Each structure stands twice: as structure tokens, then as C-alpha cells.
Amino acid sequence: MTVSAKLFESCVIRPVREEEWAAVKELRLAALRDPVAHLAYVETYEEAAARPDSFWRERAAGSTEGGSRTRQFVAEAGDGSWVGTVTVLIEEAGTTDWAGLPVERRQGHVVGVYVAPEHRGSGLTKVLFDAALEWAWGCGTDRARLIVHPENARALHFYRKAGFVESGVTVPLAGKPDEREWEMVVERPGSGR
Secondary structure (H helix, E strand, C coil), X not given: CCCCCEEECCEEEEEECHHHHHHHHHHHHHHHCXXXXXXXXXXXXXXXXXCCHHHHXXXXXXXXXXXCCEEEEEEEECCCCEEEEEEEXXXXXXXXXXXXXXXXXXXXXXXXXXXXXXXXXCCHHXXXXXXXXXXXXXXXXXXXXXXXXXXXXXXXXXXXXCCCEEEEEEEEECCEEEEEEEEEEEECCCCCC
């Protein structure tokens, strides 16, 4: 199977489609209700819920198979419900990231990771990451990164298991400049770095 649709047990892993903006919104709001959402995401449930439908339409349109800089993957269960997601942004060398830090090389930036509680521990997160990283490598990147709060133990455990390591770079937590999050990175297999 290609990266556009991979089967995982009873789920299909695939990119979102532009017309699925309402499902994109629903899944994001579910993620923001998670007990560790305050450690995992830069926005709150209230902020996301207040966004107009035009925001969600734009977000879905920018993350589809036709987009070249962002791809959101979802895990779609047999009943059509979405039970997990991950998004990859392609960052270009010479630009600055969302935190205002310089991007030194072209890379994937993994964001918006979420798996519904009843699917955690099933291997679904790994399959979502495999699809996301496969897409990033296919875009010509040799490295992917993510930002994680040091108190988000579940996420840290998974990211390390998936091959990500702390880079030594920290970034200020949005709205809390005295609190820092960690950058973790993984190199594309065979990239020679």
C-alpha cells in the first residue's frame, strides 16, 4: 500500500481531504479535551472551539494530498470515525519556526499528535508516525523534529521508542516564557548523518 492509504488492523491511515474540515475540527477538539492537552498543545479547547468554520476549512485544505508543505494523516476506523492523527509541516532552511527560532536545515516538524484513549498502546501511534515520516522523507527531508513538554511522560516514552532523541535545544512554552519544552529529532534512515 502507498502512504496515501495504509491499513492498520481495523483502521485506514490516510491524509485528510479538503471537504473533511468538520471532522478535522471534531478530532482536534477531542484532542484538546485530553487530560494532558495542557502539556501537548499550544492552544486550548476554548480557543479552538471559538474559531470560525473558515479557519477549519483552510486548515483541512492546507493539509491534504495536494499540499506540498503540510500533511495531516488520520486513522479512520471501520465505522468511519477518526481515532488518531498526526501532522507534518515541512520547514525550510533559512526560515524561522513558530517559536521564532532559526531553521537550520530542511526538515519535517511533527505536530498535533493524538490517539483516542481506547486505541492507545495498540501500535496505532507508530503506524501514524510511519506514514508521516515516510511522507516527510519523500519530500526530500533527512530529519524530522517535534517539541515535547518534559512532563508529558507518555509522549516522551513513545517518541524515544520511535527513535527520536533530545537535540539539546529547548523552546519557551507558549504563554509561559520561563517554562521550556524539548526538541527531539530523528534522522532519515540511511541519510548518513
